[in-house]
Amino acid sequence: MGNLELILEKHTERIHHGLEVLPTLRHGVPEGLGNQRWTGELILATYEQALTGEIPENGLEYKTGNSGGGFDVLGWRSHEGVAKVDEDSVDLSVSLNKRHEGRKIEIPLPIYGGGMSFGSISLNFMIARARAARKLKTYTSTGEGGYPDQIVPYRDHVITQVATGMFGVREETIQYAPIVEFKYAQGAKPGLGGHLLADKVTSEVAKMRESSMFTSLYSPFPFHSVYSVEDHKKHVDWIKTVNPRALVSVKVSTPTDVDMVAIGSYYAGANIIHIDGGYGGTGAAPEIAKKNIAMPIEYAIPKVHEYLSSEGVRDQITLMASGGIRTADDIAKAIALGADGCVIGTAEAVAVGCTHCGNCERGRGCQVGITTTDPELSQLIDPEWGEKRIVNLFNAWSKRLRMILASFGLESVKDLRGRKDLLVRYK
Amino acid sequence: MEEVGYKRFRIEPKPAPHVYQIPNKFDVSARKLRLAAMLVHEAFEYRLNKEVVLSRPCIYGVFGGHFGGFKPLKHKCVGCMRCVQEYPHIMTVKQSDSYKRLGDSFWTPENVYTVWNEASTGKIPVKGMGYKGAFAGEGFDGMWTDMSEIVRPTRDGVYGREYISTSVDIGRKPTSIDFAKIDYQPKSLEIPVPIIFDELPTGTDTADIRASVGLASEKIGTLNISRDIRHRETGVNNVLPIIDEKVIADNEERDQPEIAEFDAETPGLLDRLLARFDRSILIARLPLREDSGSAASRLVRQGVHGLHLYADYHGQDYSKDTHHISTALKDVHQQLVREGLRDKVTIIASGGITLAEHVPKAIICGADLVAIDTTVLVALQAEFKGETRDRANHHLRPRRINPEWGAQRLVNLIGVWHDQLIEILSAMGMRDVRRLRGDIGRSMMDLELREQSFKGIAWAT
Numbered sequence: 090m091g092n093l094e095l096i097l098e099k100h101t102e103r104i105h106h107g108l109e110v111l112p113t114l115r116h117g118v119p120e121g122l123g124n125q126r127w128t129g130e131l132i133l134a135t136y137e138q139a140l141t142g143e144i145p146e147n148g149l150e151y152k153t154g155n156s157g158g159g160f161d162v163l164g165w166r167s168h169e170g171v172a173k174v175d176e177d178s179v180d181l182s183v184s185l186n187k188r189h190e191g192r193k194i195e196i197p198l199p200i201y202g203g204g205m206s207f208g209s210i211s212l213n214f215m216i217a218r219a220r221a222a223r224k225l226k227t228y229t230s231t232g233e234g235g236y237p238d239q240i241v242p243y244r245d246h247v248i249t250q251v252a253t254g255m256f257g258v259r260e261e262t263i264q265y266a267p268i269v270e271f272k273y274a275q276g277a278k279p280g281l282g283g284h285l286l287a288d289k290v291t292s293e294v295a296k297m298r299e300s301s302m303f304t305s306l307y308s309p310f311p312f313h314s315v316y317s318v319e320d321h322k323k324h325v326d327w328i329k330t331v332n333p334r335a336l337v338s339v340k341v342s343t344p345t346d347v348d349m350v351a352i353g354s355y356y357a358g359a360n361i362i363h364i365d366g367g368y369g370g371t372g373a374a375p376e377i378a379k380k381n382i383a384m385p386i387e388y389a390i391p392k393v394h395e396y397l398s399s400e401g402v403r404d405q406i407t408l409m410a411s412g413g414i415r416t417a418d419d420i421a422k423a424i425a426l427g428a429d430g431c432v433i434g435t436a437e438a439v440a441v442g443c444t445h446c447g448n449c450e451r452g453r454g455c456q457v458g459i460t461t462t463d464p465e466l467s468q469l470i471d472p473e474w475g476e477k478r479i480v481n482l483f484n485a486w487s488k489r490l491r492m493i494l495a496s497f498g499l500e501s502v503k504d505l506r507g508r509k510d511l512l513v514r515y516k
Numbered sequence: 517m518e519e520v521g522y523k524r525f526r527i528e529p530k531p532a533p534h535v536y537q538i539p540n541k542f543d544v545s546a547r548k549l550r551l552a553a554m555l556v557h558e559a560f561e562y563r564l565n566k567e568v569v570l571s572r573p574c575i576y577g578v579f580g581g582h583f584g585g586f587k588p589l590k591h592k593c594v595g596c597m598r599c600v601q602e603y604p605h606i607m608t609v610k611q612s613d614s615y616k617r618l619g620d621s622f623w624t625p626e627n628v629y630t631v632w633n634e635a636s637t638g639k640i641p642v643k644g645m646g647y648k649g650a651f652a653g654e655g656f657d658g659m660w661t662d663m664s665e666i667v668r669p670t671r672d673g674v675y676g677r678e679y680i681s682t683s684v685d686i687g688r689k690p691t692s693i694d695f696a697k698i699d700y701q702p703k704s705l706e707i708p709v710p711i712i713f714d715e716l717p718t719g720t721d722t723a724d725i726r727a728s729v730g731l732a733s734e735k736i737g738t739l740n741i742s743r744d745i746r747h748r749e750t751g752v753n754n755v756l757p758i759i760d761e762k763v764i765a766d767n768e769e770r771d772q773p774e775i776a777e778f779d780a781e782t783p784g785l786l787d788r789l790l791a792r793f794d795r796s797i798l799i800a801r802l803p804l805r806e807d808s809g810s811a812a813s814r815l816v817r818q819g820v821h822g823l824h825l826y827a828d829y830h831g832q833d834y835s836k837d838t839h840h841i842s843t844a845l846k847d848v849h850q851q852l853v854r855e856g857l858r859d860k861v862t863i864i865a866s867g868g869i870t871l872a873e874h875v876p877k878a879i880i881c882g883a884d885l886v887a888i889d890t891t892v893l894v895a896l897q898a899e900f901k902g903e904t905r906d907r908a909n910h911h912l913r914p915r916r917i918n919p920e921w922g923a924q925r926l927v928n929l930i931g932v933w934h935d936q937l938i939e940i941l942s943a944m945g946m947r948d949v950r951r952l953r954g955d956i957g958r959s960m961m962d963l964e965l966r967e968q969s970f971k972g973i974a975w976a977t
């Protein structure tokens with residue numbers, strides 16, 4: 090073994106060992122770890138769940154962050170006096186196609202992976218996510234950076250994203266897909282389009298995106314072919330012509346009129362409306378966009394859910410929420426607010442060692458090989474190891490979801506949808 | 517030959533690195549005995565293979581000095597925590613004490629750092645992995661701007677294929693066309709960005725800082741407000757003077773300034789100014805408090821061309837029961853709208869405008885443009901020595917600077933705020949910042965959304 094391999098092996102082992110040791114709190118919660126949304130404890134609790142597949146039992150806070158609002162000020166009503174059901178019998182499956190026509194797809198847990206593009210994340214992490222999706226019988230999304238060949242073996246569990254840059258969108262990548270996702274906007278930079286900084290556009294990324302190396306890539310915004318619901322319908326028709334079996338998801342951000350956008354998407358033929366709030370996101374984004382544009386997902390979910398219900402179409406479209414969903418409790422709260430399920434990105438990255446430091450776009454990219462295209466750093470994520478960590482995390486989340494549902498006597502996650510009455514607010 | 521025709525407004529940034537050392541954000545340290553023991557252990561494990569043993573767990577070079585982890589290069593640490601992940605029993609990374617001491621109770625260390633970096637680089641702050649702060653907060657922090665899924669111009673406006681105007685007019689605007697006075701030109705002045713420099717805290721207006729602000733105003737084409745206009749050598753054409761009785765008396769022969777501010781609470785001053793400077797654009801400086809709406813309405817009826825409504829440096833108005841400038845500003849704006857007076861005057865807002873996002877939010881709350889104060893000094897690396905609440909009651913200590921450097925820092929700052937304003941406008945699908953004024957409907961308030969969306973959720977007991 091050469092020195093380079095030895096060095097890689099040394100650091101990979103050390104990182105893996107650290108991820109195992111840190112949640113034991115033998116050294117306390119590292120002072121510099123985390124922030125208000127992803128607290129140090131929450132990060133360690135995620136490491137712990139990714140290691141064991143179990144709900145943490147060592148006192149780590151694994152349910153909420155400390156942002157002072159949204160999910161962090163919502164809790165669960167007392168379930169005293171409620172007849173519980175057996176946790177193992179609780180059904181977590183949700184349907185991704187509630188329409189009468191089209192292919193029926195059901196996922197066994199109310200979670201699938203969000204779009205993180207090749208170029209913004211390493212290929213190894215992308216493969217780990219795809220493998221985890223296959224294992225869990227759910228889905229992951231390509232993001233807008235194209236469809237690497239190494240992902241093709243997992244194609245039955247990969248959503249092809251069609252975004253404004255159309256990077257890597259080809260007939261075969263649409264034909265592979267059980268679900269095609271139109272990305273109109275993303276929560277981290279609503280109304281601004283994608284942005285891949287020059288440092289990350291390596292030869293492989295440039296080839297995949299049919300662009301020049303080390304040149305910043307901006308996806309235009311909006312789709313210049315879509316200026317109305319009718320135009321959007323043409324988009325949906327295009328996908329259904331190329332791949333009649335594919336379900337169509339429409340990913341949008343959360344403007345004031347997000348409810349109108351949702352109903353428009355329904356009438357254009359979408360199977361899934363995916364709303365992405367402003368506080369999540371994994372890619373590079375101007376700081377001003379993250380905090381200040383569009384509403385947080387906690388406020389958008391009830392708005393959309395209630396409007397679709399009042400229009401009488403709620404049971405014909407699946408509402409997926411993303412953008413700041415960090416824990417199983419966040420998922421359950423999102424569902425109680427009206428979503429059918431959640432789309433997860435950041436938590437998968439935390440499962441494999443992300444510290445939420447936000448340096449993804451600096452220099453060589455992520456220090457533990459997640460959001461990087463650096464060939465050396467990318468090797469720090471072994472796809473098989475990453476798969477296990479993500480699967481474990483979602484298994485732990487499933488247990489927590491079952492625990493919440495069982496405590497309220499609910500036999501199915503579908504019964505939790507829109508049950509705001511089960512939530513309480515803290516000041 | 518002078519170039520004629522269309523020229524797109526753009527502020528060119530140039531690096532203007534910090535000249536005074538800034539505190540390291542992170543304090544990285546190693547337990548030295550454990551580090552030594554670990555090196556011995558690894559030396560055995562890797563059979564004295566120096567390259568492997570000494571390969572560092574940092575991709576930013578923190579341990580790249582001669583003494584590695586024994587003397588880390590703290591200024592290189594970005595807080596990624598990889599060293600802690602690899603060696604949790606040896607390494608510690610935390611925010612440094614000197615970083616945590618930056619600013620005052622309003623200016624957070626993060627905000628000071630943000631302004632420093634904007635002034636230094638002229639680049640929009642970009643980071644990965646989502647938002648990391650509080651869910652919402654008081655004033656501007658409890659407010660989100662709207663966006664549009666499908667309306668142009670959007671990001672194309674940021675990168676040059678479409679144009680988004682950030683120009684604003686200062687002065688009185690005609691409310692209708694009067695054919696009897698068809699040649700009458702209303703008094704107004706156009707500036708290319710809705711940001712001007714306010715007068716600075718008492719005692720901080722040194723010659724170097726005055727020169728920096730003057731030069732920057734000239735380069736950008738904006739204005740700087742100053743009470744003392746006697747010693748101006750640079751940027752004299754861009755000064756927006758504050759005129760008082762003394763100035764009127766001292767400048768009997770002086771030409772009328774194109775634009776001037778005055779303290780609205782000085783009795784009778786407005787009448788004398790209207791008589792003396794009948795060709796000038798007159799802006800009344802008015803502190804925001806309970807009665808600002810009626811005071812503003814009275815001033816507009818008396819004939820002022822603009823209002824400069826100011827809160828203190830922490831963005832709080834001067835009411836007994838204080839409000840954030842966003843609330844106070846909205847109240848005045850809406851009263852003027854109700855009375856049919858709003859379109860007759862320009863509103864300049866200042867106090868607590870310390871981040872790029874505050875500009876569009878203040879405009880949504882009713883301002884036409886903003887004036888910045890302590891932010892200027894922060895960009896020029898002035899030091900906080902305590903609370904800095906208002907002009908007379910502050911603990912900001914300016915440093916000696918080179919005016920050219922200072923000017924470039926301010927040009928960078930305004931340039932990057934301009935770019936971020938365009939980000940917001942483009943996300944909203946707006947081509948002109950003037951359309952944003954008072955457009956509350958294109959904003960979302962935490963308090964309102966919370967009540968709508970969490971309706972039906974009981975309070976925890």
